[in-house]
Every structure is written in C-alpha cells, then in structure tokens.
C-alpha cells in the first residue's frame with residue numbers, strides 16, 4: 674500500500690506574520706495518521722516553519738533547488754544540501770510556473786532532481802500539459818516526455834525515492850479541476866511508463882494530483898486508484914481547508 678501524501682505548495686505567498694498565523698492553524702489540525710502531510714513554504718520562511726511546526730507531524734520542503742547540489746558561487750540560488758541542512762524533506766522540481774515563466778527545461782529539471790536526491794531530499798517531480806496541448810490531444814505525450822527526461826538521465830530506479838505530481842497547467846489556480854477520470858487516465862499512464870521498466874518501483878511510486886484541489890473535490894479525486902494524494906496550492910493557505918483535504922486523503 675502506498676501511503677498518501679498531501680503537500681501544501683505555498684508558492685510566493687506569506688509574510689512572517691501570516692506564516693505564524695497559518696502555522697498556528699496547522700498545529701491545531703487533527704491529521705489522519707495514515708497520511709503523510711507536508712508544507713512547502715518560500716525558502717525565506719523555511720527556518721521559521723521548521724521551528725514553529727516542531728513536534729507536529731508535518732514535514733517541511735522547498736519549492737525549488739539549484740542544479741548544483743552543494744553550496745558554492747551561484748548567486749541567488751539555494752543548494753539542495755542547504756535545504757537538507759534546514760531540515761527539508763521534500764523539494765518540488767519542475768513546477769509548471771517555473772517551466773513556463775522562468776523557462777526551466779526538462780534537462781535542468783532532471784539535474785535538480787538528481788541534486789535533491791544526492792542530498793537526501795525526496796524530489797516531487799511536477800509534470801502536466803497546457804490547455805493547448807490537451808486540446809491538441811498531446812497530454813500523454815507531453816507528460817511522458819517530462820517523466821522520460823528524468824528516467825533517461827537517472828534511470829527508473831531514481832523513482833524509488835521520489836514522488837510525481839501530475840498538474841494539468843490549465844487547472845492550476847484557475848478553479849478548473851481535471852475530472853477524477855481525466856486525472857486517473859494520466860496517473861495510470863505515468864505508472865505504466867515506470868512499470869514498463871520496473872514494476873516494483875511503479876507499485877510503490879506516489880503520484881499526486883494538483884490543480885485547484887479543494888476539500889469539496891478531494892474525496893472524489895483521491896478515490897481514484899492511481900491518485901495517491903495531492904499537491905495543493907491556493908487551498909493550502911487556509912489551515913482548515915488544508916486539514917479537510919488531508920482528511921480526505923485518509924478515507
């Protein structure tokens with residue numbers, strides 16, 4: 674059995690005061706024991722979040738890391754080794770906002786994935802198609818290319834210590850959600866692509882769904898056989914809503 678994971682991607686939101694407020698809410702949540710819960714604050718607030726969540730079983734992760742695993746001369750970047758030092762457990766790689774706004778390539782994403790693992794972090798690899806790609810019938814092609822880029826560089830075994838998040842770009846922050854069936858189709862394809870090379874790794878691989886997940890649609894999405902939890906953006910900024918989503922993953 675795969676243990677569901679619900680990760681809150683705070684994106685570029687927060688101030689010291691609002692982070693403190695959000696953590697206060699998170700600390701009060703009754704979280705289901707069978708679900709792994711994580712939050713991914715902006716780097717600036719990692720230490721604060723680690724400190725203020727102390728003793729609560731919520732893991733902390735980052736939203737990005739450098740292609741270079743170790744600290745060094747690379748202005749403005751944060752190394753995976755530094756994230757590990759800050760007690761991060763997870764790091765997102767290849768979020769669509771970074772691929773699209775900052776032009777991150779599949780190759781850079783693969784290097785970040787490798788950097789993260791080499792420092793003991795679990796990468797959460799984000800994949801997903803744009804609306805244009807979906808309408809052109811290219812969804813599975815795009816997702817398989819994004820996943821394949823990492824498999825090609827690092828081998829499928831790398832996914833024994835990683836998570837994949839399927840996030841259709843058209844569903845992120847738009848209020849549009851993939852139907853459970855649409856999501857399941859892509860999740861199954863992701864698992865099949867991994868299974869083609871290693872069935873055991875595929876069986877253990879957690880594939881999260883992301884894109885306008887709310888308490889109201891989480892139960893249905895998480896009920897699909899290949900959906901192992903969620904990557905939650907907007908709704909993770911509200912502790913009660915996030916808690917309800919975590920509980921949905923425990924059902």
Ligand code: PGA
Pocket residue numbers: 682840844845846847883884885886904905906907908
């Ligand atoms: P959303 O974002 O839940 O606000 O759509 C999800 C994400 O981008 O990770």
